[in-house]
Amino acid sequence: MISxxxxxxxNEQINRELFSEYLYLSMQAWFAGxxxxxxxxxxxxxxxxxxxxxxxxxxxxMDRGGTVKLMAMExxxxxxxxxxxxxxxxxKHEQFITKSIHDLLDLAIKEKDHxxxxxxxxxxxxxxxxxxxxxxxxxxxxxxxNSMSIIFMMDRExxxxxxxxxxxx
Ligand code: FEO
Numbered sequence: 001m002i003s004x005x006x007x008x009x010x011n012e013q014i015n016r017e018l019f020s021e022y023l024y025l026s027m028q029a030w031f032a033g034x035x036x037x038x039x040x041x042x043x044x045x046x047x048x049x050x051x052x053x054x055x056x057x058x059x060x061x062m063d064r065g066g067t068v069k070l071m072a073m074e075x076x077x078x079x080x081x082x083x084x085x086x087x088x089x090x091x092k093h094e095q096f097i098t099k100s101i102h103d104l105l106d107l108a109i110k111e112k113d114h115x116x117x118x119x120x121x122x123x124x125x126x127x128x129x130x131x132x133x134x135x136x137x138x139x140x141x142x143x144x145x146n147s148m149s150i151i152f153m154m155d156r157e158x159x160x161x162x163x164x165x166x167x168x169x
Pocket of ligand 1: 017020049050053094097130
């Protein structure tokens with residue numbers, strides 16, 4: 001049986017992952033409004049991936065005999081101003097999520113909760129990927145500057161991304 005402290009921390013993480021889904025959905029809407037359909041589609045895939053992350057925590061908590069408690073969600077930003085700003089916000093958000101995963105792992109170690117330590121390892125690795133992907137796009141958008149032809153080229157390329165839950169496992 002999972003401790004009440006760990007249960008509360010995982011419920012807070014479910015909320016953060018669901019907020020991530022919501023934030024990327026808001027970015028999807030903003031990109032679609034800017035006619036950058038490829039970037040909108042990239043954000044749609046990212047949003048679906050966040051729901052998958054939330055459900056991984058959800059299922060884990062149930063498996064450990066815990067209680068899932070959904071909480072109120074913050075309202076995400078709606079105006080992201082430029083593609084560079086949107087992806088910079090995405091990168092900052094992933095860095096925040098990485099810290100929250102590391103804090104959860106610190107708690108699991110402190111509590112000598114071995115199953116949770118093992119479970120969290122997947123997320124530790126996943127966050128390296130999440131930050132690297134967002135950072136690469138930020139760096140490329142910085143290089144593109146105001147060149148709309150490069151931004152449209154990136155839009156086409158990013159639009160090829162699809163979320164595949166099986167590839168995630
Ligand atoms: Fe669920 Fe993008 O971290």
